[in-house]
Structure formats: structure tokens, C-alpha cells
Amino acid sequence: MQPNRHFLNTYKPECFNLKETTSKMKISEVFAERHCGYLNELALFIAHFNSIPNIIHEIEIDCKKANSWFNGMYGTEVKDSFYNKIYFNQGKKAELDDIFYFIYEDLLVDFDTHSSVVRFLFRKTAITKIEEIIKGIRKFRKRKERRKPEISVLVQSSKGIVSKTLKVLKPKLNIEDNYNSDFKDVHQTILKRLSKNNDKGIVLLHGKPGTGKTSYIRYLVSSLKKNVIFLPPSMATAITNPDLLPILMANPNSVFVIEDAENIVVDRERNGSSAVSALLNISDGLLSDCLNIQIICSFNTDISKIDSALLRKGRLIARYEFKELETEKANALSEKLSLSVTFQIPMALTAIYNHEEADYQHSLGKKLIGFSI
Numbered sequence: 271m272q273p274n275r276h277f278l279n280t281y282k283p284e285c286f287n288l289k290e291t292t293s294k295m296k297i298s299e300v301f302a303e304r305h306c307g308y309l310n311e312l313a314l315f316i317a318h319f320n321s322i323p324n325i326i327h328e329i330e331i332d333c334k335k336a337n338s339w340f341n342g343m344y345g346t347e348v349k350d351s352f353y354n355k356i357y358f359n360q361g362k363k364a365e366l367d368d369i370f371y372f373i374y375e376d377l378l379v380d381f382d383t384h385s386s387v388v389r390f391l392f393r394k395t396a397i398t399k400i401e402e403i404i405k406g407i408r409k410f411r412k413r414k415e416r417r418k419p420e421i422s423v424l425v426q427s428s429k430g431i432v433s434k435t436l437k438v439l440k441p442k443l444n445i446e447d448n449y450n451s452d453f454k455d456v457h458q459t460i461l462k463r464l465s466k467n468n469d470k471g472i473v474l475l476h477g478k479p480g481t482g483k484t485s486y487i488r489y490l491v492s493s494l495k496k497n498v499i500f501l502p503p504s505m506a507t508a509i510t511n512p513d514l515l516p517i518l519m520a521n522p523n524s525v526f527v528i529e530d531a532e533n534i535v536v537d538r539e540r541n542g543s544s545a546v547s548a549l550l551n552i553s554d555g556l557l558s559d560c561l562n563i564q565i566i567c568s569f570n571t572d573i574s575k576i577d578s579a580l581l582r583k584g585r586l587i588a589r590y591e592f593k594e595l596e597t598e599k600a601n602a603l604s605e606k607l608s609l610s611v612t613f614q615i616p617m618a619l620t621a622i623y624n625h626e627e628a629d630y631q632h633s634l635g636k637k638l639i640g641f642s643i
Contacts, residue, residue, distance in 0.1 A: 309352060309370060311380045315391045319376045323391035326400065328407050333383040336410040337369055340379070343406065347373045356384075374399055386412060419492035421500045422521070430513040433499065440492035443485060447603050448619060449595070456590045457486075463587045464494055468523055468562040472553050472580055474535070475568040477592030480620035483568045486592075487527060490566075497521050503530035509548045518552065523562045526552070531567040535576050546577045554585045594618050 315323045350372040355364035369381040377400060380389040388407050390400055419440055422433040445457050460473055475483050491498045499521060501508060508514055509528070518526070528534060534545040551557050553565050564587065569576075573591065580586065594616035595603065601613055603622055611625050 309354075309368065311370065311378060311389055311391060314352075314370060315376075315378050318372065318378075319393060321376075321393045323376075323378070323393050326390040326404065328388045328390075328404060328411075329386065330412045331386055331388050331407060332410045332412050333369075333381045333386060333388065334366070336388060336407050337366070337381045337383075339406060339410065340371070340381075340403070344371075344373060344403065349373060379403070421491060421498045421527070423500045423502065424505055424508060424514070424517065426505065426508070431505075431508055431511060431517060433517055438488065438492050441485060441489050443489045445489075447599075447606060448482060448485070450593065450599060451596075453590060453592075456588050459588050460490065461493065464490070464496070464525055464564055469564060470553055470558045470562055471564055471587040472549075472585060473564070473566045473587045474573075474576070474580065474589035475566065475592065476570065476573055476576075476589070478594075478618065479570055480618040481592035481594060482619040483592050484529065485619065487529070487566060487568060491525070491527065494525060497524040499524055499526045501526065501528045506531065506533050506545070509534055509545045515557075518557075518561050518563060521563075522560070525564050525566060527566045527568075529568050530570070532569045532571045535567050535569060535580055536571065546579065550579055550585075595622065 312323070312325075315321075348371050352368075352370040353366055354368050356367045357364050365383070366381075367383045369383070371379040371381075373379060374392075374395045376393050377395040378389075378391040380391070382389065390404065392400060419438040420435055421438055422435055424431055424433055445454060449457075463469060463471065464473070475486070477483060499517070506528070518524075534549060536546075549565065549567075552561065552563060567580075573589070581589070594600075595618070596616050597613055600617040600622060604611055604613065604625075607622075609622070609625060613622075
């Protein structure tokens, strides 16, 4: 159905006695105060009908197509209409934004293009008539776009701590190929819990550098459908900063990743740090019931140095120590990657993937750990 470009000028408004119905309010009150708004649909309804309406919202609607359909189906029933046009996304042509139709006994239909919402305000109109329109409107519900992996990185600015969104590329990482056999079940536990809505708890990932902690976190983050907040190592002290709380409150049901978290998770008796207390409060304290934030901490230090409170049952989702890939698995990965090298001892992932690069540690007298074939 082709939309009628002039349909909004073709309706002959019926006589609403606004002098009578607006006797208890100022006519100026029908104009919206909200940003980019034109008319306030609630005040507009009251101005016409002097009663408080029932409201039905239909969200994620393609209002352009839905409005064209509505005009074709119910145009003859429309008693009056109002609209405004704005420039979307710096476009060259103004387009319809808010469109208001009065139809039937007291039905006000509001197409809010900018918000992709259609609102139905009414008091006396039969609900069967409204449901019939809603049924047609729902055919224009927008399809959800496939979520692209991204993280919110916390940075320090002149205004305090703020978050910047960055896209994340999902690595081509096979868990079974790149990690030892005991990690598969741990990964399934972590993925299942982090995929659960309104949950909390801590995941502790530790081990030597180059054993795949960061690669795994990148893979995990890109597999989740939750918001992910990333605290970089340079911002470790921000865990005790009051400015962090508003960001967490604005992102409930999220995953909070803290990389190189040695200074945060170390035993309080060793350094007297309040960072652990802050971490515990977010993960399992009074705040946790409101925030529902799950925390991933990665670190290189030995697990024996970690505050024991982080390891308690009910608080700890999982912990895993990343080690060098066992010799058999290292060679299987080498063959799968078509590398011309066989390893004689367990290998770190970074050594396998970058085996052709110069290893300056050899100059310190270390023995070779593989030989070319």
C-alpha cells in the first residue's frame, strides 16, 4: 500500500469544544516538556475529553510503515490529527515524528516515530476496537538486530569515571583445542552461570602469563548476551572510588571484568587494602541484591595469596588455574594450525601461536623446548 503523502491535510476536524473541556487546565499544558517532544499525549487527551485515560503501549514498532497502514485502514474514521516533522540523523529532509489521531468515541493513537512506540489512550472506546488496531500494528514490530559483542571500558575523565563502548571481535577459539582437558567442564559452568539473568558471584581465573586467560575472557565476553563492564589494570584503584557505583547502578544484570586484579584480590591481612571489601560488597553484600552483577577477576599471582573470603561457597562461581598446554595437546594444536614444529614439553598458548617470532629469553641461557621437523 502506497502512503498518501497528503493524508494529514485531508482530515476535516470535528468540533471538539476545547473551551469546555480545558476549563480546568491551561491550553498551553498540552505541549510536551520532554526532549524532542511536540505534544504531551496525556495532556492532549485530557484537553479533549476532561478525563484520565487508560494507556496501552506497543514498543519496537516501525512507525513509518505502521502509520501508513493505519491511514489506509482507518483514515475515514479519523476525526482530527496533529503532527510534527523533524530531521532524523542529520537528514536532508524533515520526516514525520509524533503523529496523533483522534478516532472513535475517545481513542487517541500516538505514533512516536523517534521512540518506535505506538500509544493508545482511551476511556470509553470499546476495547475490542482497540485490540483490532493493535493486532494490525503488531505486524510492523521491528526485528531485533543480532547483538554485536561489545564492552564498556571504564576510563578516568575530567568528570570522574565514565564508560566508553568498544566493539569486541569474537576470536576463533576452540575450547577443547586450546585448553587442557580439565577446563571443559569449568567453562560450561562459567558460561551457564554468566548467562543466567539476575545472578551474582565471582569467577577467579589465574595462572602464568601467556596461558590463555585474556583470550578466554575475550571469547567468553563475545558469547554472552549481557552488558560487560571492563576495568583496565590502570584503573584498579577505581574499585573503591564512589564514582563507580552510579555506573554499576545504571548497568544492573551485567558482567564486571577486572583484568590483572592482583592488587584487588590479595589477602587483606597482607596489605590492608579495602579493595577486597568493595569487591565483596558488589558480589555478595547488600549491593549485590540490587545490582545483580557477576565479576570475573584474572590475575597471575598464586591462589594462596588471595583473600579467603573470595573463595567461599555460594560466592564463588568457579576458579581455574591456567597452565601450559599439555605436550600431547600442544602438538595436536600445532598440527591443526599446520605448524612445522613438535614440542617436547608443555607449552604456553602464546609460545605455540607465536613460535616463529624470536624468543629473546633464549639469550639468557634457556634451553630450546621444541625442534623443527
